[in-house]
Amino acid sequence: MDMKNKVLVSVVSAVGLAALVAGCGTVSGASGSNGSSSSNVITIGTLYASTGSYATSSMPEYAGLTFWANQVNAQGGVTLSNGKKEKVKIVSMDDQSNATTATTEYNQLITQDKVNVLVTDFGSVLTAPAVPIAQEHKVVLFDQSGTGSNFFTPTNKYIVLTSLQESTLWADSLAQDLIKNNTKNIAIVYADNDFDGTQNNTVVSQLAKAGIKPMIDESVPTSTSNYTTIVHNIDQKNPGAIIELGYQPNDTAFLQAYKASGVKVPIVFTIFPGQLPAIFESQFGASGLAGVSTYPTPPFINVQNVNYGMNLTQFESAFKSAESSLPGHPTGPINFLDVAGYNTGLIIQHTLESAKSLSQSNLRAAVDTFSGKITTLDGNFQINSEGAQVGEALPTGHFVYQNGKLSMVVDAN
Amino acid sequence: MIGLFYALVGLGLNLIFGVMKVVNLAHGDFLMLGAFGAYVSYQLWHINPIVSVLIEFVVFALLGMLIYFGFVPRLVQSKDPEMLSLILFFGVSQVIEALATMAFGVNPVSFNVNMFGPSLELFHQAYPSYLFVPFVVSLVLLALMFFFIYKTKPGTAIRAIMGSRDEAAANGISIHRYSSLAFGIGIGLAAVAGVFAPFVVGGVDPTTGTDLTTISFAIIVIGSLGNPIGTIFGGLVYGISMMLMQTYLPSWASIAPYVLLILILLIRPSGILGRGVRHA
Amino acid sequence: MRKQTTIDLSISLVLVLAFVALPHFYSNLTILFMMAMYMVLSQGVNLLYGLTGYMPFGYVGFFGAGAYGFSIALQHLHFPIVLALIFGVLFTSLVGVILSPLLRLSGAYFAIGNLATSQVIYGIVANSHLQGITGGGDGVDISQYFNQTASYYVMLAVLLVVMVGIIWVKRSSFGLSLQAMRDDSVSVAMSGVNVVRNRMLVWLASAAIAGLCGAIYAWFISFFYPSSVFDVSIGIFAIVFMLFGGQGTIFGPVIGTIILYGIYNVIGVSTPQYFQLAYGVLIVILVMFLPNGVLSLFKRGRRAHGRVLESRPNF
Structure with a gap:
């Protein structure tokens, strides 16, 4: 191979590397604006799976979370402990049910988008990659439905299981x-x-x-x-x-x-x-x-004594009328995962309201202050010292x- | 009994390989499309899946011929058609999967298992109708195929091409006409087998195609690549071994077909009924 | 000849140095890690397919085996990281030796057989009867060893070694005999080259590369399920990147990975179906019109201008 061709190759490599840097930059651009730059909006980072084996469960959960965000914003936002109201913004990425892609994207949400609150995708397989990354970066992981018992250890202070009992x-x-x-x-x-x-x-x-x-x-x-x-x-x-x-x-x-x-x-x-x-x-x-x-x-199950957020009847009618504005355009009767996603939103909302500041350690401490005290349409929310859900019992x-x-x-x- | 259905699953793939030495890695995706075709026609127009079999065979056979003229002549001229076709049809399978996801979404579909009526009692044993109907249809189709391949003029031409392309061409057989026919029939058979996949395999979604392709390959390799009778044998072996594994060692059942495939590849690379002609 | 080698080596060094520097400008280490990993993996496929013509459709089997070999060494044998990585590679090589009869198969038979073997390894690892050793369906948790930065730099070291290795193989007489073998194994065997032994060496090297990638990947994510490390798409990605760049070339896999994985992260994440569609169409176009990858475009251009053809067809 002659010199000229060699030069061509090196030029292509250089262009490629530039493309790589540009490409990486675009990822955060594609997924929404950078959270930390704007001061009066709280960013909630999450993943969903529009295709693959978990899509059936992931999409309704994502719709539920989005529904919650729209509700909160319609009321002017979340009231923080300093009395200020701030809107929330969901920054989301599609992992296509692929754990490898999910790893990249959780990292992206933490390091590039610098989201204030990190929420997992559905199920244990797509939650697992987030657990060590969140712990390493000292970010609280709001685990919606990853019930794997391995996730909850005394050493990991950065995980909260919101919508399902530990398996x-x-x-x-x-x-x-x-x-x-x-x-x-x-x-x-x-x-x-x-x-x-x-x-x-x-x-x-x-x-x-x-x-x-x-x-x-x-x-x-x-x-x-x-x-x-x-x-x-x-x-x-x-x-x-x-x-x-x-x-x-x-x-x-x-x-x-x-x-x-x-x-x-x-x-x-x-x-x-x-x-x-x-x-x-x-x-x-x-x-x-x-x-x-x-x-x-x-x-x-229609949980009685709901003292936080909508009860089932309210949720059902509000969710049905909001359907067309939600991701995946759900149709038909609501299902549990819609509720689970909404419930995650409620837990986040209460966390934000009770936290002294938006620092991750304060967020985690806030969850402990209301654990066992609130009942949502998903049941009594109660976590143990490792962050695993022990309330919300399933009959x-x-x-x-x-x-x-x-x-x-x-x-x- | 399920074995015959699996034979039908593999037959189209084998026909295409036998005639053109083209490895149709999108075979399972055509099965998946067949399943969705039947599902959609049932939901929208209440067309019974048995009727869909006929419609889909014609539609997909025509589609197959189109694909043939788009890709295959160019492939066959290349240096290594077998390997290139493998990669090419992998691409085709990705395209089909993506389009199917856009069109049908991600939820698996399946039919109500009682749509053909209750179980049939035969020889003091109950056969659920949702397995019996695919069995009968498979039997009829396989019989028709064999009649076609061994007793009709186009069938003879196709077998001649399988035997030797060059000799067939030298004897004045139009390679493209009969190859495209075989390709169309192969795709048509895949779609028809797909109609019953929701009954036999369970729910079908756009990503099911890949698994079905692997199963199909296991079946035709067990039988013998390029040998239609071998495929029936392969289907039976696959069906029976799957049943035995689920009875005695259910947790290992899913790898059984692959182990069987590898063993047969290594012991008799040309398949159990193969003629043993292979170059090192 | 020597001069070209020097240039190739310098490009590889620049590439790795760029990766060393990138984390200072861009903090999503995972994307960088995955990119380096796919470069190594597609070089592994390149070695096998580019030099011997075997298409490893189940390449991910070795990747998963490496991930599990590494994890078992950490969890049960309490090896330090470096030894565990070596164990992972040795374990994968052992799997390679066990699977070596596959090399008797040719063409499509090998590709399908290889795919089947990866499913078998997956099935064995995920089986609940081996839960005590592999963790079965419960997955693996080695998060106490979690260290993204260290695993990233180890991957870069591997990238450098693999690049140098590929350059050496392409230039050495060993590599030449392999390429000749691919084109006409019978006459090469007659001229005294041990065809079987050479194929076996390439096969094992390729397996070891995948195993090492799997091991480092396991370390990098440190919390995974069998389905995550035996995901067939990992191997398929490596193959497509290699084909796109150009099989049997030194930098084809690198360029293929940069372009396609870059695109994947831009479009794939927001609209995966369109990505899958574009991907499929791309493969079809490649096979029909550009079977030797994008790098061959440059060669074609040269040929059209009537310049002197290279003495060797592949670089």
Whole structure:
């Protein structure tokens, strides 16, 4: 290769490097204006997934958070402890359900956009990359729904789980229900991941305390999309209950196989119909869900004594009328993740109102001052010393289909 | 029983590879499009998926022929068509996935499993209708395909091209006409198999295509690349091994097809029913 | 010849120095880290595909293996970081040795077989029966070793070493024999070159590069799930960057990464579907009209002007 070509290559490399610097600069430009530069707006940085495996859950959560921000701004902003009202601004980026991209973007929100409040994307997989970065930069991470028990350690002072219980606590009500009903021949199938594995551990250990050993306790890969054989094998052992712990696609595939088998098992439990009923209704029809047990979440549970933010009825009507202005343009009935996103906003709002200043350590200290004292439409907000959510308990319940209408019966907890 | 469906999944891919030595990495995406096609026509016009099978076969076969004339002649002339087609169709698959996401969103779709009526009782065993219908349709289509390939004139021409391109050309067979026909049929078969994917595989969303492609490859490699009968065999082996794994070792079931694929590649690179002609 | 080598080496040095300096101007270390990482990864693919013609569609298998080898060494064997990185590389090389029968396959068979092996490694690592060793679906938490700055500079060191390595391979007689092997393995074997051994060496080197990247990546993010380090798109990105820049060239993968990863961060983040669309279209156009990457544009231009052709086709 001759000299001239070499020069060309070096020129291209140089141009490329310049493009790189310019490109990096543009990222922050693309995602909104720099938060720290304007003094009278509080920036809330978050990620969402418009595509990929978490999009179904991430988008409604993001819509809920945006809804909260619009509400607050319509009222003139958040009242800080110094009496001043400041508006909030959401700075968001799309991670496409990709953990690698999410790592880059969390870093971007912290180092480039210098957001005042950092909020995670849905679920543990997309939350995990943010945990060490936030800790390193001493930024409080408002973790919406990343319930992985590894996140919460005594050494990490910079995480708050806002809208769901830590996953070790989830299955408590389920286990108690099984014990109370004296259910025999329990079969558990769980997907191989953090979220479902922890719940399986909880159920099994709680049952063990009551002297019950599940007849079957089997894990399947999270990617499993066909449960026909597994359901068939369980059916042959005459189960009293089938507990399937998975993500939403697992639950759909499992219920499909269960329906098709034609066998009636007294208790059939899956997690997500209680959170995303619209999806399951479109797949199985309202009558098809009758009898299925799940963890009912708002809007199926209507939390009483709400002392902070809207109650369920108010939220439902306000959210419905704001739909067209929200990301992803949600349609149909509201679901739990809309509530979860809104609830995260409420926790942030109360944090900002109670904090002495906007410094991260003051924000974190503020959360402790109201932990256990506020009840939102998502339940009583209470965190432990590690930032994990211990309030907002999830009961169990089952669907009932009567006179052409699907409803939920919440079992006493 | 599900094995025959998997045979249908692999057959289109194998036909295309056999005739053109083109690796259609977008195969699964055509399956996915087929599934969405059936879903949308059912939702909008209440067209029964069985009817969609016929419509989609024609539509996608025509689409396939268009794609053929757009890409393949140029590819086949290049130095390494097999490798280039692999990369090219990876690009095509990305395009399809992106367009499908824009058009259909990200939520998985699936049909109501009871739409074909209740289970059928045969020989004292209940067969759920949502599996029985794909089985029957697969059987009919596979039979038709074999009739076409082995008993008709165009089928004979296609087999001649599979055997040797140059000899076929020397005997006056129009390579492009029959190759494009085979390509169209291959894509059409993919779409038709896709119609039933929501029943057999579970929910289908725009990203499902990639997984379906890998499964299809496992099936046709197990059978033998470029051999249609091998594909049926591959589909059966895949279906049965999947069932056995889910029964005895469910947590390892998802890697079973890949292990099987690798083992067969290493032991008999030409597939179980392959003729063993391969260069080092 | 010697002069060209010097120039190539200086460009590589400037590149790495630029990366050393960049954090002072731009504080999102992750983007810089990922860019350097993709450069190394696509050089790894370049080594294998550019020199031997094997297309590793499941390259991410090695990446994930390295990430897990490193984490296991830290968590269970309590190795210091450097030893753990070496362990990660050795572990990946071992995986490479185990998978080496794949090299008997050619063309599409190899690509598909390789993709399948990456899924198998993923399936094994994520399996709940190995939870005690790998953490299974619970993921890995090595956040007590979290140090983004240190891991960034280690990655830059690796980038420099890999660049120098690639330049050496391209210029050495070893590299020449590899390229000849790719074009006509039978006659090269007849002229006394040990084809099988050479292929094996390149395969292992390429695996080790991916494993090292995976290990440093694991250190960099320090909190991950199997699905994050076995994400097939990581390997595919590396392949596309390499193809875009130009296979078998020294700087093709670097330029491909800078341009495409740069674009990814600008458009991809705001409107991913359009990005995926553009990406797909780009690949199609590349294969149809520019199978040798953007660097080949310069060569074509020269040829059109009637200058002297190079003695060797690839650089």
